[in-house]
Amino acid sequence: MTPNQQEYLKRIHSIQENLAKTWAEYWQQYSTPGSWQFWVTLGAFILPLVILYFFIDRKKAFHLGFYGFNVHVWFHYSDTAGVYNGLWTYPYQINTIIPVSFSLDASLIPVSFMLLYQWTINHHKNYYVYATVLCLFFAFIFKPLLTGIGFFQLHEWATYSYLFVVYLGVILLSKWITNLFLYFEKQH
Secondary structure, eight states: HHHHHHHHHHHHHHHHHEEEEHHHHHHHHHTTTTTTHHHHHHHHHHHHHHHHHHHHHHHHHHHHHHHHHHHHHHHHHHHHHHHHTSSEEESSOSSSSSSHHHIIIIIIHHHHHHHHHHHHHTTTOOOHHHHHHHHHHHHIHHHHHHHHHHOOEEEETHHHHHHHHHHHHHHHHHHHHHHHHHHHHHHH
């Protein structure tokens, strides 16, 4: 590694450290358990998991869980990229470790799509049609609602239409990967 490269990495590391400290200070002032926003965010994490516990088709739990984990991973990656590149911000968070909405990435969004996926399987409905409708809901109703109550902010050139495309990408990739693994399972 060249001295120039080493110096550049030190600068990046310093900026990252300062950013983490700044987020922690912000969280201490505006997003701790002393604020109602913290409890709404925590509720958005816990409530979907409780609902999933009671409503998941236990006979298909592994299949649905694999799909839901896919949604979680791809949504988290895309959400992290959006936050990292300054396209959007979540002003209230459960913790300061993860700069995205842990409630949305790990619970609300994956559980919503898991239950929808389960419903389409059990009722022989077209997954792509219903998942697209749920993407439309999240992108054009839910996210603007979060914006209106101060839980989400769009920046730069990002729009709700862009979010819709991201949601579509996540649900398509998650379904295709799940289908691929189901195919592998049947080949055994």
